[in-house]
Every structure is written in C-alpha cells, then in structure tokens.
Amino acid sequence: MVVGDVTTGTEVLVIGAGPGGYVAAIRAAQKGLDTTLVEKDAYGGACLNRGCIPSKALITGSGLAHEAGNAEFMGVHADPAVDMGKMVEWKDGVVDGLTSGVEKLCKANGVNLVAGTASFTGENTVRVAHGGEGQGSETLSFEHAVVATGSRPVQIPGFDFAEDHVWSSAEALDAETVPDRLGVVGGGYIGMELATTYAKLGADVTVVEMLDDILDPYEDDVKRIVRKRAEELGVEFHFGEGASEWSEAPDGGYLLHTETEAGDESTYGVDRILVAVGRQPVTDGLDPGAAGIETDDRGFVETDDRTRTAVEHIHAVGDVAGDPMLAHAASNEGIVAAEVIAGEPAALDRQAVPAAVFTDPEIGTVGMTEADAEDAGFDPVVGQMPFNASGRAMTTGHTEGFVRIVADEEAGFVLGAQIVGPEASELIAEVALAIEMGATLEDVAATVHTHPTLAEAVMEAAENARGQAIHTLNR
Amino acid sequence: MVVGDVTTGTEVLVIGAGPGGYVAAIRAAQKGLDTTLVEKDAYGGACLNRGCIPSKALITGSGLAHEAGNAEFMGVHADPAVDMGKMVEWKDGVVDGLTSGVEKLCKANGVNLVAGTASFTGENTVRVAHGGEGQGSETLSFEHAVVATGSRPVQIPGFDFAEDHVWSSAEALDAETVPDRLGVVGGGYIGMELATTYAKLGADVTVVEMLDDILDPYEDDVKRIVRKRAEELGVEFHFGEGASEWSEAPDGGYLLHTETEAGDESTYGVDRILVAVGRQPVTDGLDPGAAGIETDDRGFVETDDRTRTAVEHIHAVGDVAGDPMLAHAASNEGIVAAEVIAGEPAALDRQAVPAAVFTDPEIGTVGMTEADAEDAGFDPVVGQMPFNASGRAMTTGHTEGFVRIVADEEAGFVLGAQIVGPEASELIAEVALAIEMGATLEDVAATVHTHPTLAEAVMEAAENARGQAIHTLNR
Amino acid sequence: ESEPDTPSGRTFAPPSARRLARELGVDVAAVDGSGPGGRVTEADVRAHAEGGAAASGGGSDGDAPTPRPA
C-alpha cells in the first residue's frame, strides 16, 4: 500500500536479514502481516556469510583432513593434502546455497525484500538508502518494526582490520592460503574454533589471551579437555597477556607484541594475526535515537521479555539486543517478536538456550551448571558419564570428554548439562528438550536410548546422578 | 550361601552376559540382591563381541577411508589405503576394552561371575558345566532367574558357516583381508551395514534379497535413499531372488546361485558369501523345559510386560524373548527384570523403542509411522525437513535424507519419527524423549535448538507439521 | 472416571508418572490429565489416588501382567 506520495507503508518492517531478522520476517508474513525486510548487505547476516556456517564448513574440511591423516591406529593410511583455495570455494558454495535459500524462503512466504540501509527518521518511519552514493533512497512507514542489525567484530587499538595481515574472523574464513604461523588474539569460542581449524590445516598457531584460560564462561574440566587437545594439535597458549601492537619482522613476517598486567612484554613471530576478542552491536547509520530507542552504554538495544524496546511497537532481536549473542537465540527472539506483533501470547519464556563450541572435541551446554543451580537455590545432584566408557565413542575413535547432567536433588528435575566430546553440539538437544518439558532424571533414564550411540551417555549420566548407572561406577 | 553340600545358592541367577544379562545382573546387585551371572563364552554377548560394537568400528574405519578419498570437492586430496588386518586389530582392541569393562563393572557392583554353560534341572536349579569336557560342573539353586541367552545367525540350507568362504556376520567382522567380490545374502539391516562397509573397503558387493527391496520394515522413501547411496558405492542388488547354493568357479572363486519364486536361476561370481538372513534364539543346552518354561514355535521364550515367563520367578530378556531383538531393548528389559525381582513397580511400559541402522546415510526411527498412527486410530499429521535445507548438513557435506515427525493432529502429541541422514542414530534420541514425555509438536518447536546443528531439523519438522516451518516450505 | 480419549487406549504421561501410577496401584489410563491435550502428570496421578483409586474402573491394580508377543 502506498501512503502519501513518496512513502511506502508496511505493517511490519524488519531491519537486517540475519538469523534474527529473516526469521522474524518469515514468521510475521506467515501470520498474515504485510512485512518488509530491509538488508544492506547479504541475506543471512553474519551467521551465514561470515560466522556460523563458513566456520563450520572449514571445521569439517580441516577436521576430515586431519582425522584421515592420523588414523593409522585404525588401519587407515592417508597423507591428505589440503587445497585451501578449493576448500574456501566449497565453503562459498555452501554459503551461496543457503543465502539464496533464505531469499527464496522470504519471497515464498510473501515477505517484501528491500535492499538498502535503513535509518530511523521517526517513531514510524525509516529512510532506506539504496546501495552506494547517489543510488537514491526511499521513506518507509511502518506500524511495527523489528531491529535485527546484529553485531561486528570488536577492533582493538593497534590492530586495524584494513591491514592485510590483520584478520577478523571474516578474513580468517576467506583465506586463500594457510599461513605458516597464525597468531590468535583471544581464546573465546571464535578464537578457539579458528585456532583449531588452522592448526589442523598445518599452521603453527599461537593464542594469546588476557585471562588465565580459554573459553571463559565454561567450567574448568570442560576447558581443560579442549585446551589439552588443542595443545596436542600444536597450539601454543600464552595466558595473562594482552596484544599491544604488531611490527614487521626482518624475516618478512610480523611480530605480535603482548604485555602482561605487570608490564612484562613478549613477542611472537607470526604471518597473520587473527583478532577475535568479542563482538559489538551494529547501530551506526540506524539512528535508533530518532525513533526514541535507547541503547545501553555498550550500544546494545534494551528489550523486555516480549522483545519490545522502550518504544512499544519497535522490537529488537538477536545480537543487537545483547546476550546470548547466538544465532539460534536470535531466531527464537525473531519468532517471538513476530508473534507478539501478531497479537499472540508469545514471550521469551524459554527455560534454557543451548550453546555449542565446535572445537575438537565439541562443547555443548544448556541450562545450569552445578554452581548455577546452587546459586539459584537448588540442592543440585550431578551425574556424569565419561565417553571413554561409551561403546559408541570407542568405535568412533573419539573418547575424550563426558556428559554431565545437573538436576534438582529433591524432585529430580533436569536443570542443565555440560557435554564435551564427540557430537556434543547434537547431544545437547535432548537435554534442552528435557529441561523445557520439566523432565526428571527418571524420565531421561527410563527413555530407551539406541545402542550404540553417544546419546546413551546422556541416559547413563542421568542414572549416575540417581546412583544407579550401569556403565560407569556410581559415587 | 551354601545350600546343602554340592549346591551353591543365589537370590538371582542370570544366564548369559550379553546386554540383556549383564545389565540385569548389575541392576539386581545394585538393588542389594545376591546375584550370580553365568556366561559360557565372552562378556558382552553377541553385541560386544560379534555385533553392534565390532560392526560400528569397521563402519567408522571404512567410512573415514572412503570419505577422505572422496573429498576433493571440499579441497581435501587423499588416497587412503586400508590395512584390513590393522583395522580388525583396532576393532579387537575396542571389543577387549569393552568386554573387560563389563567384567569389571559386574565385579564392582558385587555380581558373582561364573564361567560355564547353564542348563535348567528344575524350577529352582541349574547345572553349570564348566569349560570343555571333563572340566566338571556344579549345581546352582536360585530364587529368581533371568534367561538372557540371546540369539545366533540363522543358517540356510546349502550354506554352512563352517566353510571358509561362507561367512556369518561374525566372520565378516573378523576378516584378515577384503575379498575382491562379496556376495551378501539378505538385505536386512545387518546385511546392508556390512555391504556398505565392504563396498567402502573396495569390494565388489552383490546383494541378493528374496523380497523386492532392502530393509523390509522401513518406509519406501527411507529405503530408497539408502539403496540409492549403496548403488552409488557400487553395490549391485538382485531382488526377488533366494540363495540356493554355491559352487566352485573355474577362476578359483565361487558362484553364488539364486532362484526366483518362478524358478529362474542366476549365478554371481564371488569370493566370499555373507549370509545375513536373520537371527534365531539360543536355547539349546539350556533345557528351559526342565524349569517349565515355554517357547513359541520359533523357539522364543514368551514373557509378559514384567518380563516374566510362564514360571513367575523366571524372567527372560533380550533376543531370546523375541522382538525387537536390539541391544538397547535387551538392556531395558534386563533393568525391568531386575527391578521386578527386587519388588519394584517396574514394567515394560516404554512408549517406543528407537532403532538405528548404521548404513550410509544412517536411519533412526522411533515410535509410529504415519501408517502406524492411522492403524492405531489416530488422525496423524506429518512434518518433514530435508537435510539439503539444513545449514549444518551442508557444512558436513552430507545432505541426503530428512527428518519426518508424526503427531496426533488433535492434541499435537508426538507419536514417532523417521530420520534418514547424517547422525540419524543420535538425532532420534530427542524424539524418543519427546514421545516418552508426551511432548507436543509445540513443545519440540518451542525448544531452542543450537545453530548450526542437525538437530534443528527435528524442530523444523515439528514446525512443518504445524504449517509454520521457517527453513522449508509448508504444505 | 474419564475414559482414555486417545486411540488404542494410549495415555500420554511421562515415565515418572507411569511409574508412580503403578506404585500407587492406579490405572494411568483412568487418570484425568491436567497437562496440554490431557497429558497426565505425577500430581494428577497422586490426586487420582487420593480421590479414591478404588473407584477407578480400569480394573488394574498396577500388577496385572499383560501378554507381550514374543
């Protein structure tokens, strides 16, 4: 519908076509709302183009090459060579397939697609600047909006992503060749996934991390398994050191300079430097203030449990709305936003958002740790099953790690799980459902689990918490 | 406790240390019962020694070799060579680790282990013959018994497993070399798993099957995907043909002779013949009749929903008690038997027993198909998500297959799922829990699933059944 | 008492509720479920038991074996 002479109107305007925005737009259209999705760059956002998907493709490729090259113990002799250009080309094909799929799904559901950068000009209007300079712009009026503008990598002083040898995760996922030596600044999940990938591709990887361990939010025994394995892959860690600057080395490479809190300095010879120290919200150009939307001191848009900003008819979802800054959280929030706008009784009442780290081995977690449960006032009981006692794990050759399940002692309700090991990212799904359903340890244990599978370890961990595991000793 | 002079007594006697028996024994001991486990051969039964575990080890090894050798599309160039002797050695190490683990777990839980063959001599006694001839025997009296004597491969006329070139699944899992040409009689799950394994190891595999397709109990679209992939791997299928005999071929190999129902004969040149046409219960030597236990006309022991035979204090579990003849069903029955004996309100009230086939791709199923649901009087609604629309599947390079979920239209209760595709054996666990919990499609859809994972396809299938999938078109 | 309103007498209840029903001698199929679609919870089973399990017409005392085809 055309309102006035220059303004096009839409019931729902979604800004940003990442996993938050495109999902919100599709669901809004499914609910019969006239929906417009504005994207300035590429469908699928960071996740499909520079995040989740390309990283997992390279993890698969590097993982297969590494595994095949180290399988003499099972009678498989191979000496794989990796063609990085070809691997990245394959990855690009996967990304293209998915991003064009997103575009098609939007259209099939009746979403109006607009290419351009949206800026608020009021509580019910945005201006959309098309493409580059002089490409013109249009004004769009809306009844409801969903801000889903995502996040970008944080840059640190002295390390400019414009330099060829300074990489953000985006460049690390688009390399034409594998650098001989890769310095990684930051041992968070993105740094660790890429450090593992490049180590398997043959690079000498050095990780510098300000804190005293990798993967800050995880428990010590979880971190230890991933760190030990990375060390086996040749990754060198330097903890308690912050990256201060880089300089050119006489050998043609670079020196990565670090400094401890006490002022001790070190340098590491590298060829590329990946800076992965976090992500910050994208609101520049958006002018949220023009609509009356507030951001916190780190730039995130504040929202309530219906994903509404302070301006009730404008929602914000995904990374721009802050933690947990995960693609599936963004999508879940996008669905809630669309349903709230459609007048449905939706809310962010999820009990738990699972998270995975695709290191070697993988980590999958959901809900509460034992410490979380105590803090929340539960009397937690914990059960564990090591993968080295799992028949399925043994037959895959991957026996590192464990499933830990946390429950409420009194009623037996499952509260959380920490899984580190093969397919941890997949195994966590069952526990997420258990938590949402209010399942007890008994329910999980009484569910017949296929033999031989890794998922049996979830059942065994539940039995262990009840003091009656079969395949591991009970405390 | 010693009862009389030659008779040792036990509260619970378990016969057979496969996944039915050893699990029953451990749980009975955990319940404080004096428990004795008699095994004539090897701890872990068919499953650990000649079934689930060794087959999955060879599936991993052959799969890795094949995958690495066919990954140019993702930039990985390798030309793997398989050392079959070494692969079998690795497999043996995995088996040894697990079987000695079972022995240790039994002991740690206080189970008395007795080596020998048990035969009933009455309602409360067995004679246990130790080892070979002249090794002596003892009489054991018991208050309760659990028969868990398992099953063995069915032999067909004309194909004697004693011949070197006629294999049962046991020999196929213990080969020193890969035969150039392998004939497989029977396209059930064991035949198909091994046909795929040997095709990947480089054998020319020919499958003859009396029925007109592989994997009889599965739906057509599930079978088709597995059959098509096997054909791509070079497996040749001949349906509607029964194996009649073998003969020596002039070239030093053998001819596998088949016959159709109409009497048409064919021959196929092979070097080894694997006969995998089913499994039959093991009760010979056991003399169940001496205890008053009845077997049906196929030799299976009949039991009720408390795993009790017609003789109330004697239970039977696992393959010897009939369908579904799966290791995890055996273990679940073993637990129920032990708990019933311990006086607990346990019963075989599982809503669904999942099953997996470890072909390429895998199959995982649980509960009802659409047709089952109709037969049971439900008004089923079905949702599907193809893996070629899954971001995670694309990043693994494996996009064949789908997740299908079946639910009750009215209340939305999840009734079953059929999954064919990567990690189907693991993904089915979540749906099994959904079924046991009485979860609805909405419950599964509202549970946040980690991105990017294959498990998201379960959520998408649930949304598809509700007409609001995001990543696939809704009907 | 309500009849099971799902086909095949199927009652939707988690394993823990089914176990509790057997423990209390309640026929789970005779319990009024308070959950979505009539899903039976542990609390429903307890309420049914306290509200006079004797009245449950199902005839099951939780201990009657049913035949299982071999």
Ligand SMILES: Cc1cc2nc3c(=O)[nH]c(=O)nc-3n(C[C@H](O)[C@H](O)[C@H](O)COP(=O)(O)OP(=O)(O)OC[C@H]3O[C@@H](n4cnc5c(N)ncnc54)[C@H](O)[C@@H]3O)c2cc1C
């Ligand atoms: C290397 C890496 C790996 C990752 N791996 C995972 C993982 O495995 N699992 C996981 O859950 N998460 C992962 N993430 C995080 C994940 O990518 C983000 O959580 C997710 O992309 C957030 O989605 P979003 O929709 O909020 O924003 P984004 O995906 O950032 O999308 C925002 C979109 O908005 C557009 N936009 C911005 N401003 C405007 C404007 N003014 N007008 C029009 N369009 C605009 C942008 O161009 C972009 O397309 C990873 C991230 C990285 C960098």
Ligand SMILES: Cc1cc2nc3c(=O)[nH]c(=O)nc-3n(C[C@H](O)[C@H](O)[C@H](O)COP(=O)(O)OP(=O)(O)OC[C@H]3O[C@@H](n4cnc5c(N)ncnc54)[C@H](O)[C@@H]3O)c2cc1C
């Ligand atoms: C190649 C192959 C692959 C398979 N893959 C799978 C799979 O992936 N998943 C799955 O679920 N199932 C699988 N199965 C089936 C699985 O192995 C059986 O369902 C399972 O082993 C049954 O367990 P059970 O305890 O009933 O019997 P068994 O494992 O057969 O154990 C019975 C034990 O009893 C002992 N015994 C017998 N008689 C006596 C006696 N009189 N006295 C003392 N001891 C005795 C035997 O020596 C044996 O150790 C597979 C089978 C085969 C052959």
